[in-house]
Amino acid sequence: MKTVKLSSERLGVSNKQPSGKIKMSARDVKVFYGESEALHGIDMDIYENEVIAFIGPSGCGKSTFLRCLNRMNDTIDVAKVTGQVLLDEQDIYDPSLDVVQLRARVGMVFQKPNPFPKSIYENIAYGPRLHGLVETRREMDEVVESSLRRAGLWEEVKDRLDAPGTGLSGGQQQRLCIARAIAVSPEVILMDEPCSALDPIATSIIEELIDELKGSYTLVIVTHNMQQAARVSDKTAFFHLGNLIELNKTDEIFTNPQDKKTEDYITGRFG
Amino acid sequence: MSNLMLAGVLLMLLALAYQLGLTRSRKLTTDLSGQKVRLHSRPVYHGALVAFWTVVPAFGVFLLWRFIQPGVINQMIIAQLPEAIMAGMTDSDMRVFLRRITHLSSGFGLSDQPQPHELQAAELLSVLQVRGHALMLALMASLAAAGLYFSWQQIHPDLRARNQMERVVKVALIACSSVAILTTIGIVLSMFGEAMRFFAFVNPMDFFFGTTWNPRFQTAGTEGQTGFGMLPLLWGTVMIALIALLVAIPVGLMAAIYMSEYAPSRVRSVAKPIIEVLAGIPTIVYGFFALITVGPFLSSFGATFGLDIRATSALTAGVVMGIMIIPFISSLSDDIITQVPRSLRDGSLGLGATQSETIRKVVLPAALPGIVGAILLAASRAIGETMIVVLAAGNSPVLTANPFEAVSTMTVTIVNQLTGDLDFASPQSLVAFALGLTLFVITLLLNVIALVIVRKYREQYE
Numbered sequence: 106m107k108t109v110k111l112s113s114e115r116l117g118v119s120n121k122q123p124s125g126k127i128k129m130s131a132r133d134v135k136v137f138y139g140e141s142e143a144l145h146g147i148d149m150d151i152y153e154n155e156v157i158a159f160i161g162p163s164g165c166g167k168s169t170f171l172r173c174l175n176r177m178n179d180t181i182d183v184a185k186v187t188g189q190v191l192l193d194e195q196d197i198y199d200p201s202l203d204v205v206q207l208r209a210r211v212g213m214v215f216q217k218p219n220p221f222p223k224s225i226y227e228n229i230a231y232g233p234r235l236h237g238l239v240e241t242r243r244e245m246d247e248v249v250e251s252s253l254r255r256a257g258l259w260e261e262v263k264d265r266l267d268a269p270g271t272g273l274s275g276g277q278q279q280r281l282c283i284a285r286a287i288a289v290s291p292e293v294i295l296m297d298e299p300c301s302a303l304d305p306i307a308t309s310i311i312e313e314l315i316d317e318l319k320g321s322y323t324l325v326i327v328t329h330n331m332q333q334a335a336r337v338s339d340k341t342a343f344f345h346l347g348n349l350i351e352l353n354k355t356d357e358i359f360t361n362p363q364d365k366k367t368e369d370y371i372t373g374r375f376g
Numbered sequence: 377m378s379n380l381m382l383a384g385v386l387l388m389l390l391a392l393a394y395q396l397g398l399t400r401s402r403k404l405t406t407d408l409s410g411q412k413v414r415l416h417s418r419p420v421y422h423g424a425l426v427a428f429w430t431v432v433p434a435f436g437v438f439l440l441w442r443f444i445q446p447g448v449i450n451q452m453i454i455a456q457l458p459e460a461i462m463a464g465m466t467d468s469d470m471r472v473f474l475r476r477i478t479h480l481s482s483g484f485g486l487s488d489q490p491q492p493h494e495l496q497a498a499e500l501l502s503v504l505q506v507r508g509h510a511l512m513l514a515l516m517a518s519l520a521a522a523g524l525y526f527s528w529q530q531i532h533p534d535l536r537a538r539n540q541m542e543r544v545v546k547v548a549l550i551a552c553s554s555v556a557i558l559t560t561i562g563i564v565l566s567m568f569g570e571a572m573r574f575f576a577f578v579n580p581m582d583f584f585f586g587t588t589w590n591p592r593f594q595t596a597g598t599e600g601q602t603g604f605g606m607l608p609l610l611w612g613t614v615m616i617a618l619i620a621l622l623v624a625i626p627v628g629l630m631a632a633i634y635m636s637e638y639a640p641s642r643v644r645s646v647a648k649p650i651i652e653v654l655a656g657i658p659t660i661v662y663g664f665f666a667l668i669t670v671g672p673f674l675s676s677f678g679a680t681f682g683l684d685i686r687a688t689s690a691l692t693a694g695v696v697m698g699i700m701i702i703p704f705i706s707s708l709s710d711d712i713i714t715q716v717p718r719s720l721r722d723g724s725l726g727l728g729a730t731q732s733e734t735i736r737k738v739v740l741p742a743a744l745p746g747i748v749g750a751i752l753l754a755a756s757r758a759i760g761e762t763m764i765v766v767l768a769a770g771n772s773p774v775l776t777a778n779p780f781e782a783v784s785t786m787t788v789t790i791v792n793q794l795t796g797d798l799d800f801a802s803p804q805s806l807v808a809f810a811l812g813l814t815l816f817v818i819t820l821l822l823n824v825i826a827l828v829i830v831r832k833y834r835e836q837y838e
């Protein structure tokens with residue numbers, strides 16, 4: 106009954122803080138799309154239960170690097186990844202590793218809300234059912250409820266769990282997708298510009314949600330919005346032309362950038 | 377003047393009128409004092425407009441005249457026939473009479489000696505035809521001249537020739553689509569008329585619900601043996617189509633899933649056209665294939681299991697027809713599966729689903745309405761298919777549930793009833809129209825349902 110315990114634990118307020126333990130680390134990660142090199146060797150450590158934001162101009166490779174962290178680049182025919190990515194000191198590109206289980210541990214929320222054309226309930230139940238996390242209908246009900254509560258959507262949808270997920274508003278859909286990711290109890294959640302398709306109100310709700318999730322999960326967020334990075338993240342990484350230029354505490358990056366390019370970008374001189 | 381020459385003259389007139397319009401409008405670009413004048417429309421539009429007004433009304437008169445003249449002339453001839461002859465004529469006599477004088481006047485001659493009143497009428501017919509033609513030419517010429525003159529006169533820097541041509545184009549497009557629609561309606565009406573004539577002989581209840589198909593001529597001693605019951609044929613059609621779908625749905629769908637989800641783009645770009653070649657093979661070739669290869673194979677294959685499968689049977693025809701409709705299902709489903717947004721797949725894969733789980737639980741449910749539409753389209757194709765069943769189904773119109781037996785279908789029966797030496801007014805051949813109409817209604821319904829489903833599916837992702 107591992108999941109049930111986990112979900113009741115989630116209902117309480119989590120006080121976990123960044124533990125200082127390295128959750129994921131990348132060493133000399135390069136990505137090739139066919140002949141062209143999109144990432145030129147990235148080194149990065151991501152600590153447990155911290156929120157790290159990737160910023161940078163369009164095409165700088167931040168999304169590409171994000172997709173390396175749960176091997177979503179595998180689904181693109183021409184993409185090839187070299188280097189090493191460790192999750193809890195285990196190489197995720199090791200042939201013996203099961204990519205399906207990796208993606209259950211490292212969940213992902215996409216740029217455009219992409220609920221399945223199924224009911225709200227089925228959207229959440231999809232992952233737990235795939236991985237056999239629950240056995241009875243009652244346990245499933247609990248997981249669905251706790252995931253939706255976690256994503257701040259429960260009060261809005263509890264009376265219409267059988268309604269199609271595609272019928273929700275954009276912001277609700279995105280929270281549904283976050284709830285869907287939470288339902289499989291991932292350790293790391295990757296968010297690829299989760300607010301870029303949303304209006305300002307929906308965006309602020311998602312940002313509050315990210316704030317609540319902080320401490321329970323390791324969160325990696327790609328964003329175009331520098332205020333958003335400043336608001337939600339502990340650390341910020343600045344990417345430019347396929348290179349990691351600077352990675353530091355968020356307030357350091359925004360008040361005292363070390364690199365000239367970072368400074369130019371955050372002061373709006375290019376990008 | 378023959379019609380071909382007339383067409384040539386019209387074409388020349390078209391070119392001439394265009395040139396005239398073009399030249400006049402070009403001249404207008406500078407006024408008397410040598411100043412540049414801006415035309416509202418470029419000279420080509422002025423030319424086209426003049427050409428349009430010169431040729432199109434004249435051509436319209438030509439079409440209308442051709443359509444109306446024969447009827448009018450026949451009426452005139454009948455009107456002058458002596459009372460004594462008219463009195464003894466029935467409708468069919470009248471038709472024969474009109475055909476005879478047409479032959480006489482065209483110099484075709486008759487097998488027997490023409491009657492004096494026929495000769496007289498034939499002479500009148502020739503005269504009327506010549507006059508009618510001359511009248512038509514005169515009318516066309518005057519219309520063309522008037523059109524040319526007035527539209528040429530109208531050319532002016534401010535004339536909105538461009539906008540007017542736009543309207544002409546729109547009307548032409550509407551006319552072309554009406555041709556397609558009117559043809560469909562015409563086919564239905566003509567089938568409907570003939571089918572009604574059939575139902576004058578046979579009770580519709582006996583036709584739609586009768587279980588005996590035996591449309592022979594009634595002679596002494598065979599009363600009560602004839603039957604125009606459609607059910608054995610309908611059942612044969614349905615059974616063969618079902619067998620075809622049983623073959624084509626799994627194979628076509630799996631092929632589509634492989635093509636859209638698994639195949640590398642190189643394989644896909646080669647394999648997909650090859651599968652589609654199946655759709656281009658003439659159905660008569662499938663018929664040979666069924667008769668010579670598949671039938672004997674199934675027969676001997678069944679024999680090894682102690683099954684008695686006839687070489688020409690519902691099974692043979694169904695299997696081969698299934699192969700024929702594979703590309704309809706695979707190609708359409710492939711397009712539909714590819715249309716399912718990538719974000720849905722990513723969402724499922726990102727939750728840790730395998731590729732086949734993603735296909736089964738997310739992609740196929742999302743694509744299902746479209747796939748059902750594809751299957752229904754393939755089914756209506758299977759129901760209307762003729763050549764394969766003519767050759768391979770065995771042509772035995774009995775009501776049987778055994779797919780290893782020979783059956784017959786509606787299409788095969790239509791062919792049988794309409795070929796050979798038959799009187800077109802007898803129920804034996806008229807029944808073909810009733811069958812055709814039924815078949816048309818069935819496939820129409822299937823197509824409508826398929827289209828509705830496909831359209832609903834499209835809306836989901838737009």
